[in-house]
Amino acid sequence: MISPLTLRINQRMALTHRIIILVALLAISVTAVSPAAKLKPKQTVPTTPPPPPAISAAAKDFLDAHNKARAMVGVPPLVWSRTLEAAANRLARYQRNQKKCEFASLNPGKYGANQLWGKGLAVPPSLAVETWVKEKPFYNYKSDTCAANHTCGVYKQVVWRNSKELGCAQATCAKESTVLTICFYNPPGNIIGQKPY
Structure with missing residues (x-):
């Protein structure tokens, strides 16, 4: 027969073993589901926006020529717009495919526009812009007018202070030996009653 003292010691030991096993199981389960164990290392968020996607050599040529003219009168540079480029491209292709590279009808729209038609010669983007800048x-800045028998609206659009974006395209009509250049500006310039800069 087991004495009452031995029985109590055995019960306490059994209870102690159960508590130790229970604590061990709790420790394992807490470690397995601990949020700290699931956290990934802290990632830093860049503070500067990613650089814009690279633009084509022709786009850079258009942009550089415009911004050179704008710098000469102290207005901020334009940035290249893929949206405006796509719109100019659609119109230039339409004119090539349907109108044999004739001048496009550029009725006042949501964008400002310039175009150049060249026959019998290559027209690099910078030459198109230089032609407008000529x-x-x-x-006449003081009177905001063009000299008699001359135009100056395409120049004014190139340097229009409030225009921020530029997109251009060219189409070549080989049969007619012509090149049509179209540039769109956003916001548009040549607003009556306002000077370009």
Whole structure:
């Protein structure tokens, strides 16, 4: 027969073993589901926006020529817009495919626009812009007018202070030996009653 003292010691030991096993199981389960164990290392968020996607050499040529003219009158540079480029491209392709590279009808729309038609020669983007900028001597800033028998609206659009974005395209009509260049500007310029800069 087991004495009452031995029975109590055995019961306490059994209870102690159960408590130890229970604590061990709790420790294992807490470690398995601990949120700290599931956290990934802290990732840093960049503070500067990613650089814009690279633009084509022609786009860079258009943009550089515009921004050179704009810098000469102290207005901020334009940025290239893929949206405007796509719109100019659609219109230039339409003019090539349907109108034999004739000038496009550029009725006032949501974008400002310039176009150049060249026959029998290559028209690099910078040459198109330089042709528009050649109207500068015919623009009278003080009176905001063009000299008699001259135009200057395409020059004014190139340097229009409030225009921020640029997109251009060219189409070549080989049979007619012509090149049509179209540039769109957003917001549009040449607003009556406002000077370009």
